Each structure stands twice: as structure tokens, then as C-alpha cells.
Amino acid sequence: MSKTIKKIAVLTSGGDSPGMNAAIRAVVRTCAYHNIECVGIYRGYEGLMEGDFKQMNARSVRGIINKGGTILKSARSKEFRTKEGRLQAHKMLVEENVDALVAIGGDGTFTGAMIFSQEFDFPVMGIPGTIDNDIVGTSHTLGFDTALNTVVDAIDKIRDTASSHNRLFFIEVMGRDVGHIALNVGIAGGAEEILIPEEDLGLDRLVESLNKSRKSGKSSSIVVVAEGDKIGKNIFELKDYVDENMEGYDVRVSVLGHMQRGGPPSCFDRVLASRMGVKAVESLMEGKTSYMVGLINGKMELTPLEKAIKGKTKINLELLRVSDIMST
């Protein structure tokens, strides 16, 4: 039988995302509800190895559900990838009498958590926090929905000026390996084309599409480009290509950048974070370990961390088709 959990630690690691604070709050309050002690760990695995801990209770997380970022701060740690680093981390947790760990982050975070759990037979539970939505085992990662709204709001603003000047805008959004953000905001922002890492549209098709759009009477256009698109040119080269190869276009580039990571989380992300925090703590109480909590078909479900890490999310092909039809 698994050991009774009396004290849980929680950390955030990797890139921050809106909803991480709501998830910390949920972990802390679920602990309080079940009379389990809770400690926050600052700066992810770095702070874990340094013993940078703080006792937390229901009041410690007051007023943070609507704040972007993470009050526990985040970091990437090289040292935790070494055996020595993890030994040090384990020592700190043992000294603090911590029985289990909740790690909020993306696949790098989960890889560290899984190895740590295996090496020391230490209970861990993962909560997927990243705006990229690139984790298998949940239809939505924490922060994805908020980032979509942030980007769409920016595209709406850019479209105001694009249509006033009959311009073509290439807008770069986050997504090095996956096009989930680009695909959704492209549809929602009324983009003519969407360039994603999962498929190479090809320059010819892009040019053709823009020409068709213009002939149909559109005077301005938006092309959404994911960071990791496969068209073989960066966004500034794309602009130059159109400038040189197409007539009559006034082309501009906008790289949205880090503002996509911040801001108050959407209602969806706050509710999701609250549900995930409850599920993570209660799963640890039930003796479960090395799982990630996630949203599958509207319900909280567990997925083995190993599967979450190795899997690769797929683009919803229906959305690609919808995008094509909408840019008619």
C-alpha cells in the first residue's frame, strides 16, 4: 500500500503560461481542504535543488487566480538533468519531509519529473502548462486558450490598419514545432493563409492563394505564420519574396512575440487549472504516481508521463479544411 501523503510540494518549470498561478492556487487549496501540508518551490528544479521552499496555505494564494505568469517563478535547469542534481533535489525534499511533488510545465518539465520519480521511487504528478498545446493526454494545455484570445485580439487590431491601407501582413505567432495556435487564430482572425510546421504549403501555393484572394476583390490580407513553419523562409524573407515576385502589394511584418505568454488567464484556463490542481493532489492521495492530469472529452483523466512525453499531438485536419473554405 502506498504511503499516506502528508506534505506535497509544487513547482512551475519551463516557459510560463497563463493559468499556472491558478493551478498553484488549486494545488495549495486542495491540500488545505484535505489537511495536507503544502510547500511552494521557487524557480522550478533550480530552486528544488537549492531548497528554496516556502510554506503555503489557503491564504498564500489569495488574489492570484487572475494573474498571468507564476508567483513561484520558473527556470530551466541543466543541473537537474544530471544524477548529482537529482540526488541533491531528493535530499532537499526528504529534509523537508515532502511526500510528493506536483510539477507544472511542459514536456521538459515532465521528463525531469519522470526520471526523478523512477530513480527515487518518489510520487510525482504533472500538470500541463504551456501555451503551445503540444502535450498528448489533454485536449487543452493551460494557457493555450488565453494565448489564442491574446493573439486574435492583436490580429483584430492589425486588421484595422491593414484594411485602411490595403496591405498584406505576415503575422508570426508562437509554435516552433506545432501549429495549433496558428491554425486556430488563423481561422478566428480571418487569415487568407496559415503556415504551420506540420505541412509545407509551398511558396507557389501561397502566391496563388494571395493572387486569388486579390482577384476576388479583397484589398487587404493577413497570413498567419507559426514560428516553426516549413516554407523554408523566415517571415522577413517571405516579405521580400512577395515584394519581389508579386505586384501591387504593400507588405508588412509583425512578430507578436512574448506578449502571447502573459495576461490574465481566460475563464476556460482558470477553470481548467482549478480542476487539474484538484485532480493532481487527489490522485497522489490515491497512491498514483508518474501521471499527467489532462482534459479528455471534457473529463479529468490521467495519462502516464511517459506517454505524454513521447506522444506527438496532431493537427486537426478538419480545421485546415475549414480555414480553406473560410478564405473563399
Next chain:
Amino acid sequence: MSKTIKKIAVLTSGGDSPGMNAAIRAVVRTCAYHNIECVGIYRGYEGLMEGDFKQMNARSVRGIINKGGTILKSARSKEFRTKEGRLQAHKMLVEENVDALVAIGGDGTFTGAMIFSQEFDFPVMGIPGTIDNDIVGTSHTLGFDTALNTVVDAIDKIRDTASSHNRLFFIEVMGRDVGHIALNVGIAGGAEEILIPEEDLGLDRLVESLNKSRKSGKSSSIVVVAEGDKIGKNIFELKDYVDENMEGYDVRVSVLGHMQRGGPPSCFDRVLASRMGVKAVESLMEGKTSYMVGLINGKMELTPLEKAIKGKTKINLELLRVSDIMST
């Protein structure tokens, strides 16, 4: 075999919701994509009976994806509930050579559409547009997600002033028969209690809960109240009750009202509307009729209008429990 669809009409009816314009756009553009003619009908069934039609093409719906409300306007019609009214409506559609109808709205809209379809063997397809999320056959109705964000933003603002003054606020949100909005925004807004139509919390429990919250050191509190809650007092009577029966509270009431229905749709609602519009038109092309398109487990699915109308959505009990734990 079903008749080939050459011309489709689209209307919005009942209470408006953010995303209706995006759905109109999607219907019109999907028609254009498939070389089907499309007519917009103004003011729902009223305009249908009057023949208040407008030819629409891909350009007619330019620049509306981010607009709240409905460019086709909406209305409630008593006359369409009569046989005479529907006969008149059918005559108008036949004169205009319309082969099928897409009706965007809630259960009232669908009831009319279903009867009409049965009486005249006329193909209809429903798109669920209402902020209340009270339609069976879709996890999300159009506008629900946007309304949640609008309400949460308002609650965040009210909390600023509540916590500056150590006040208790009763905040009324929409939801006459269902508590979906109240339950989600209650969790996301960090409410102490949530009063919904689906269960009667009871005044005693409310008082107990507020007392507990105060003893735990909270100086301000939010209670979210759905319009149709079953506690037996309206929101102003609730305030009076607390004023008279509890000490030391400075109680205020805020009724959020119609601003919950407006505003630019969220990314989620725009994408959902686009998917629903495509599915509605293509289902009619396949000869389907008297269905509602909906989102089930992340996919576009059809549900018979009859089932959509008669069914009753259920409160997610997990959310009720999460709310309890979070207000620890």
C-alpha cells in the same frame, strides 16, 4: 434521393449571442465554396414570413467575424407558431427558390425549425447560438465561452473594489434555467459560493459558508447568483437578509445584465462558429435534415433537433465539487 441543394437561406432568431455573425459568415462562405447561392433573412422568422431577404456572397460577410450581435438581426415571432405563419414562410421560401434553411438560435428557434421542416418536408439544419449553453447535443453553444470571459472580467473588476473595502458582493449573472455560466465564472472568479437553478443551497448553508469564510481570514467575498437560482429570494432580498441576519458585513449587489450578450467573440467561439457553419451547409448537401450541428468530444456531430429540444443539459458535478474545494 434528396434534391440537389442550389440555394440556402440563413437566419438568426431568439436572443443574440457572440459568434452568430461568425456563423453567418461561415454559412455564406461555405455556400460560395460549393457554388451554392445564399440568401440572408432579416429578423428571424418575422423576416422570413415577410420575405425580408438579401442575396449574400463571400464579400457580404467581410469584416464581421469579430463583431458581436447579428448583422441579420434577430426577433421572436408569435406568428410563426401558427400554421398560417408557417404557410406564409414556406410560400416566401418557394418564391425565392430556396432549397434549405439554416437556423441559428436556441431551443425556441429549433422548435420552430423542426415543425416547419416536418410540415413542409423542407430541409433545415440548426446551429446552437445562445450564451446559456443549455442545448443538448453540443458541449458548447455559440457565445457561451465569450460570455464567460465577459463575466469573469467584470468580476475581476468588482473584486478590486470589494477587497479594497472588505465588502460582500452578490453578483447576478445570466441563466434562468441553467447554472452553467454561474458555475464556471464562480470558479474562475474565486467566488465563495455559487447559487444555481439546479440545486437549492439553502439560506442556512449560505450563511454558514460566509461565516466560515470570514473566520478563515477573508475580508471580502463574492457570491455568484444565477438569475434562476432556487434559494427563494431575489438578489436584493438576499442582500437584505444578510444585512439583517449577519453582523459586520457591508453588502452590495451587482446585476451584470445585457452586457453579457455582446462583445467580440472569443477565439474559441469564432472557430466553433466557422466549423458549425461548414458542417451545417455540407450536411444539407448530403441530404440530411432536422439536425443540429454540435461539438461532441471535440468533433462536429449531428443531433436530431427533436433530441436537442427535449433534452436537458446537466450541471457538471465535478465543477460543483471543485468550487467547494477552491473556497476552502
Next chain:
Amino acid sequence: MSKTIKKIAVLTSGGDSPGMNAAIRAVVRTCAYHNIECVGIYRGYEGLMEGDFKQMNARSVRGIINKGGTILKSARSKEFRTKEGRLQAHKMLVEENVDALVAIGGDGTFTGAMIFSQEFDFPVMGIPGTIDNDIVGTSHTLGFDTALNTVVDAIDKIRDTASSHNRLFFIEVMGRDVGHIALNVGIAGGAEEILIPEEDLGLDRLVESLNKSRKSGKSSSIVVVAEGDKIGKNIFELKDYVDENMEGYDVRVSVLGHMQRGGPPSCFDRVLASRMGVKAVESLMEGKTSYMVGLINGKMELTPLEKAIKGKTKINLELLRVSDIMST
């Protein structure tokens, strides 16, 4: 010659407004810049009499410039209106070695500050923080600009649904004694009529105006009503009056309420708060007392508290005329 200021206390009192936190931050940081000690007083004059003080330095006010409400909390105090209360307050300040006081609030706050200053020859400086913009000696009070944007955003949302349904909305905004909010948001929200405390439009003119608007082809209308309007009917009675006396209107009421007080301050209010905080502290350092800092013709100026309290701001008649012309 005035005594050298070595320690300054700051408090917020009366109704809270966005920008109060930015002003607290500015007072604290200006003190730090000049090597003056600073203490924050919780809950206004209540906390002052109780000695509810907290030492503050530049780091204490980190991350609050964009937060609505006031981290020092606010309250209204009856006891401070008595001689005994103020004696107690003075005792506390003397014990804490405080040399001067910055009071952020409205006319009630300033009245208390002025009397206190006179009674004990104690240096005080006022910063006008209220959304109502009803203080003489500054073109803008802290929070006014933010509240205008909050209200206009709500009106934009209501207009979405108003124009979808061809409805008439009466929208109540804050302003018991002055119509500054109503007048500005009425123009910015495209209202047909604006009812303010400063003038009685008269029911007949309202009816006439609505009739004219309808005849001109407008299908929906917004009437902005300040809380303290002089038309002789409250907003629900207004609705009933139109329901009974005018044909073909579908009338709704929306009372915006306390959300008008919260939210992140606008850029304008943050800059204004920063300027006011600097000016308040540096004016005390120069030996000035019993003044309010304010924005006059774009510059920071001092106005005697007595004048600020007794004066009455006037409605900009040009705006009334602009409103008339715009609703043509």
C-alpha cells in the same frame, strides 16, 4: 522655516478608484528617492486612529501600478469626524514619528485632512482619487479616465445586442451629483440622449428625442442616465414610462454598478498618479501644507484643500452641444 520632513505617511480613504495603487507607489518611491522614510496606513482614517501602520520601501510597491483598488484598503470613518478621533490619530502619528501625511481620496477625505491639519498644525497634502471627477483644482481625478473606458466598453457590448434586437436601452452609470461620466460616455457610446444631475432634460424632450431618432431610421437607441439625474424618475420608472407612453419600443435597463470602480488603470491614470505622487511628496518637502495636487492645463499645480472642497466642478457645455449634434 518649516521642519525638515523625515517621515511621510500615506493613506487611501473613501471610495476606491483605479490609479490609487499607482499613486501609493509614486509616494513611496519618491520618498525612497529623497531618502525619506515612508509608512503606509491601512483602511484610511480608521487605520490611522488604530495605528495600523506598515513600513514601506521601493520594493513594497512592486507590481501594483497596474492593479485596481488599493493595497492599503479604504474605509469611511465616523470617528475621525470627532475631536477625540483626530486626537487619537495625531497621537499615533507622533508616536510613529511621522512628519507629514498624504491623503488619497475625494472631498470627504480632504475635509478630514484639512481639519486635522489645522487642529494640529500637521502638514498634509491631498491627491484626488475618485472616478467621479468632481473635485475642483484638477481637470482629471485619478480613476476618471479608466472608468470612462470601462463604461464605454460595456456600452459597446450592450449596443451589439441592442442593435440586433432593435431595442432601447437605459444604461445607468455612476455620478450622484455630477454628470461628467455620463456626458463623456454618452458621446463616446453614441447615445441618443444623456440624463445628468446638472440639468433636467424633461420627460417631454426625452420622448421627443426618441421619436425623432426613430423617425430618422435608427432602429435601436441608447440613453445614458447618471445616478443622480434630475428627470424625477428612477431608471426602472423611466422604462415603465416609455413602455406605457410610446409605441413599438422594446425597452431594457442596465445598471452598470460597481464594476465601474475596478480594473487595471489606463495609461493616463498611471502617468497622472505617478506625477501626483511626486508632486505631493516634493511639495511637503518644500514646506507646503493643506494643498491638493492637480492637473491644470497639463501641468501639476497646487490648490488649497479648502478651495478644492468648497468648489463645484462644472459641466463642459461644449460637450452637451456636441452630444446633441452627434445624435442627429
Next chain:
Amino acid sequence: MSKTIKKIAVLTSGGDSPGMNAAIRAVVRTCAYHNIECVGIYRGYEGLMEGDFKQMNARSVRGIINKGGTILKSARSKEFRTKEGRLQAHKMLVEENVDALVAIGGDGTFTGAMIFSQEFDFPVMGIPGTIDNDIVGTSHTLGFDTALNTVVDAIDKIRDTASSHNRLFFIEVMGRDVGHIALNVGIAGGAEEILIPEEDLGLDRLVESLNKSRKSGKSSSIVVVAEGDKIGKNIFELKDYVDENMEGYDVRVSVLGHMQRGGPPSCFDRVLASRMGVKAVESLMEGKTSYMVGLINGKMELTPLEKAIKGKTKINLELLRVSDIMST
């Protein structure tokens, strides 16, 4: 005596800014109020020379007060800088029986308007529309206030992620020749330093300031950089410089770009636009010509176009000092 004005034309030219639509609406409605005919000219001086006109009445400008961009579209015209171009433009206006022109835009727009007015003794009135606030004769240009709020909102989001990761961000905002945007958003966004075109801070001072800020315990920092800053390095070179010359910084760059130009105008900009439109039309009716309307000490005033063009706005030195003190 000046000729009676029976028909007025209105155009937008140069870079678009939020509030231009509200100004167009105000011009059109003021004309309607005074029974003056009004025509809109598409695409600025380009459309003027081509005779791309559209009759406008009070209803033509319905629902645009809250829309960014310009429904009349904008363009920059080389041809209008030639005598031939202006002759053609004059011919078009005469053919259309237009008696006066309202030109909404920046200094390029005003230069064209002034020359045109002089050459043909044609009445013109300018309305300053640009987010840069770089026009003499008005404390605020149309769109400046909205752009400030847009930028501050983006900085708030970036700060969420900056403080979660202890990062230094260089954020580039618009302002090629003037630092008004940078200075205001720098204060409102809590920036450590602000680099503007009007003064060269110098790299040494920047480095010193960042070091001081870090020593004081700040873990993250924001530096706001105007496009036209004089530090001698572009924003990416600045990042490289810090990477190479300072230890322990994780530096990122964000270029906010064109989203700064769009979005719904703030309440301030809508009211300002309404006032300016009324003033412009009524000044033409009074026989005035070659003036710009502007806001001076809270009142609508006229400034000769020549002065508006030749003047150079000055940075408010008080704001620079406030910025210094706030970053203590």
C-alpha cells in the same frame, strides 16, 4: 465675405489611427445638423484626384464610432505633391460642387492641404489624426491615447513573463521622431529606462541604470525603446550589447509593431474626435480656412496649418524626471 458652405468633403490620409472613424462620423453628422451636404473621399488625396467620392448622411456613419482604422481608407500620394495632381484634385472638387475640405491626418496631410488651399483659394480645415502626438497646436492627436493603452496592455503581459523568468526585455514602441509614446508607456509600464529620440541617454548610463536596478533587488526589468531612439544601436544590437557586456542577464526583445495603430478608440479619443469634427465643420461655416483644430488647455482651438506643420512638439521634461524617480 466668405462664400456660404453648402457641401463639404472629408478624407483621411497618411498613417491611420484609432479615432479617425469617429472624426469622420462627427464631420458627417455636423454637416447633417447644419443641412450641409457631405461627401466622403476614399483613399486620401489619391481618391480625391480620381474622384472616388461617396455621398454621406447621418446614417452612413452608423456603428463606426468604436471601430479602429478608417472606413474611407487612407493612402500616401506622390502625385498630389505635383501641381498637376493638385489641379486634377481641384477639378474633381469643383465638378462635385464641393465648397470646403476637411483633411484628417498628420503633417504630410496638412502640408498638402495647405498648399492646395493656397493655390486654389479653397477652404480647408485639418484634424490631427496620428498616434505619435507630434503635431503642434493640440495637446493630444487622435489615436495617441488609444495607442498608449494598447502598448501598456502589451507591456503588462510581457511583464508577467519577464518577472516569472527574471528576464530583461527591450520593448520597441512607435515613435520615429518623437518619444511621447515611449515616455508615457515607460512610466505607466514601470520601465527601468526609456530611450527616446529627443535625448541620447548613452549606453553607459543604460548599463549603469540596469546594474543599479539589479542591485536594488529587482529580478526583472523592462526598457522601453522608441523606434527613433538616439542610442546608436537598434534594439537587437542593444540586446547583443547587454548579452556581451553584462553578466547574468537573460535578455529578450519585443517589437510591438502595427498592432499599436488599431483597436477600438478609447473614450478620450472618441470624445476628442467628436469635438474636433464639430469644430472643423463650424469653423469652415464661419469662413475660416487653413487651420487645424486642436485641444489646448481642454478647449477646442484653431492653429494655422503652417504653424502646425513647422512646429516641433517638445518632450515634457517633468515626465522624464518622474520616470527617473519611479525607477528608484
